[in-house]
């Protein structure tokens with residue numbers, strides 16, 4: 001049995017707490033306070049930490065946590081302090097009985113990685129700030145082409161994969177998606193559902209790849225509606241990478 005629970009951090013970050021009968025892992029601890037409390041009152045047996053990229057809102061709690069409990073920390077190969085297992089594309093490891101595989105997904109940052117587990121046919125993916133429900137991360141350090149390829153890479157994993165993203169951005173992402181793809185009934189329906197969840201303060205995550213392929217414009221740049229919208233709006237040629245780039249820049253200013 002495996003459970004994944006969100007721990008809220010900052011305004012809209014999620015630290016994911018994964019638990020099996022062998023212990024717990026946290027993903028992207030941008031803050032430490034709540035996790036240290038869980039360790040101190042024996043609510044969790046922390047066995048490891050996963051880090052997707054170097055941004056402070058995903059890493060700031062790490063040093064305090066490992067000072068409290070010296071655990072395995074898996075993360076990118078650059079110089080983030082506190083990582084004791086620096087991992088690359090297709091590296092594999094086992095923590096709390098879960099077999100993880102590392103996927104390199106540069107774009108948002110150059111060091112960005114994701115952690116995937118097939119998890120006995122119930123696949124899960126922790127992808128930080130690369131794929132979001134209804135959207136994708138901003139391109140800060142990498143190129144648009146890297147981001148485009150990283151999203152394509154993720155979208156080739158099994159459709160039923162549950163996707164755990166780093167932020168609760170879903171509602172504003174879907175608002176933008178509706179601007180791009182206004183007649184998509186599946187998207188309209190999801191916008192309503194997520195609106196109700198957010199009103200009730202219920203996380204909209206995880207999403208699934210199946211869902212994202214139906215509504216996320218950043219995974220759908222080759223669909224006619226989206227393609228034609230961008231070509232017309234920005235007077236462009238029909239090139240999938242160019243269309244993705246224009247879409248991402250449009251969202252930056254939306």
Ligand SMILES: [Zn+2]
Pocket residue numbers: 053055108129
């Ligand atoms: Zn980030």
